[in-house]
Amino acid sequence: MQVEGRQAVRELLLAGRRRVQEVMIADDVDHADVLDDIIQLAQDLRVPVREMSRRRLDGASHTEAAQGVIATANELPTTDLDQLCATTDDGVAPFLVALDGVTDPGNLGALIRTAECAGATGIVLPRHRAVHVTPTVTKTAAGAVEHVPMSLVGGLPAALLRMRELGVLVVGLDAGGDVSVHDLELGKGPVALVLGAEGAGLSRLVRQRCDVVASIPLLGKLSSLNVSVAGAIACYEIVRQRAS
Numbered sequence: 001m002q003v004e005g006r007q008a009v010r011e012l013l014l015a016g017r018r019r020v021q022e023v024m025i026a027d028d029v030d031h032a033d034v035l036d037d038i039i040q041l042a043q044d045l046r047v048p049v050r051e052m053s054r055r056r057l058d059g060a061s062h063t064e065a066a067q068g069v070i071a072t073a074n075e076l077p078t079t080d081l082d083q084l085c086a087t088t089d090d091g092v093a094p095f096l097v098a099l100d101g102v103t104d105p106g107n108l109g110a111l112i113r114t115a116e117c118a119g120a121t122g123i124v125l126p127r128h129r130a131v132h133v134t135p136t137v138t139k140t141a142a143g144a145v146e147h148v149p150m151s152l153v154g155g156l157p158a159a160l161l162r163m164r165e166l167g168v169l170v171v172g173l174d175a176g177g178d179v180s181v182h183d184l185e186l187g188k189g190p191v192a193l194v195l196g197a198e199g200a201g202l203s204r205l206v207r208q209r210c211d212v213v214a215s216i217p218l219l220g221k222l223s224s225l226n227v228s229v230a231g232a233i234a235c236y237e238i239v240r241q242r243a244s
Contacts, residue, residue, distance in 0.1 A: 002060075004061055004070050004135045005063070005138070009071045009143075011142070012073060012146055013042060015143075018073050022050060023039075023049045024050050024057055025038075025057075026052065026054045026069075076145060079151050081159055082166065085190065094121050095118075095119060095121050096122045096124055097122075097193050097235065098123075099126070100197060101197035104131065108133075108137050108140075109140025110141070111123075113144040114228065116144035118232075121149070126156045126159075127152050128154075133150070164211065166190075169191045170191075173194065174196060174207065175201060175215055177214040178215075179212065179214050180214065183214075185241075186237075188242050191238060194206060216234065
């Protein structure tokens with residue numbers, strides 16, 4: 001697949017989870033520190049670095065602004081759902097983020113970046129009717145896709161049931177939730193945060209599969225938050241409770 005953006009390409013080379021095939025750099029790009037890092041990392045890994053004209057690079061880009069750098073690599077590996085629901089090797093309880101029908105690549109990228117920064121141990125994505133990892137997602141996520149394990153599931157409702165069987169508390173986030181997310185008692189146990197599609201929120205069946213559906217208090221005149229913003233608030237509420 002194609003990875004674009006300076007930070008995304010740098011994290012791809014740093015992670016080393018999948019073989020990078022080639023790095024392409026525009027011949028007129030400014031050699032900032034991050035670009036020098038990319039070239040050095042590629043050379044250390046014996047990855048070919050090819051300069052090309054800005055026009056050719058922009059023509060090969062799948063995003064609006066590749067920042068003068070593109071890399072090609074093998075597809076991201078996926079992780080089995082049961083494995084994501086297990087305590088990590090260093091004793092950290094699962095903290096998962098599951099997405100129900102999110103279709104905007106910018107939102108998915110922002111959510112993956114937030115989840116990684118918040119210490120989430122995995123992302124769960126449905127195979128159908130949802131966006132997957134694309135060049136736009138990798139660029140928006142600023143390389144976070146290289147560090148958060150992901151599981152692709154056939155159906156999210158069935159996956160949520162499996163999570164509950166494995167002892168994971170499934171918390172849905174929806175404007176019509178029964179309780180404020182700030183009033184939940186999450187402790188330090190296994191938890192999965194489920195975020196719904198832009199506008200539509202959680203689907204009926206997904207909502208039914210959650211242990212609890214929570215909301216974020218809204219004090220203004222608007223009735224909803226962007227899904228990536230709502231996800232950030234909820235993720236850091238989990239961080240706050242786990243820290244305390």
